[in-house]
Amino acid sequence: MHFTEYDTRLAAYGLIVRDEQILLAWYNGKGQGRAGWTLPGGGVEFDESMESAVAREVFEETGYRVSVGGPIATDHFAVTMDEVRGRPFKSQRVLFDATITGGDLGTTEVDGTTDFARWIPLDETGAMGYRSRIVDIALGIVAGR
Known part of the structure; x- marks a missing residue:
């Protein structure tokens, strides 16, 4: 195609x-798909770099x-027909290393797709x-490091 x-x-x-815990966000399913845990991140805006998108999304x-460090993995999926868009759809995802430099835990986006974020112990994932x-x-x- x-x-x-x-x-x-x-x-x-x-x-x-950090301290044997991973930072995750709760996706509420308002966008598309099933509610559940995800990494902080999301869509790259038309006029921004992927690194800027990571910084913005993590803060939100x-x-x-x-x-934001370098890219460490990629992933993609495709659906032959997306019901919302009315045509086939492909998602390309890039995972970056990131290190906290400031701020406090708490979702800053309002009426978005993330309800909250939490530190989850790696042994409880x-x-x-x-x-x-x-x-x-x-x-x-993380397991391979």
Whole structure:
């Protein structure tokens, strides 16, 4: 399928680990998809870099300011027909290392798709319920470090 025949969403996420805990955000399902845990991050705006998108999204979803490192993983998925868009859809996701430089835990976006953020102990991630595949990718990276 030619790229003009489907919609693409470019998204960027931050992997933030501190004291054997991972920072995750609760996606409420208001956008599209199932509610559950995800990494802080989201769609890259038309006029911003992926690194700027990570910094903006992490602040909106967690209240923390971050320094964004390099990309550490990519992921994508596609659906042949997206009911909302009325055409095929592809999501391309890039995961970046990120380090907290300031701020306080607390979601700053209003009426968005993130209800709250939490530090989840790495040894408790198996019992946390539904989570986005991007969380599993991040946990695999953390386990390999």
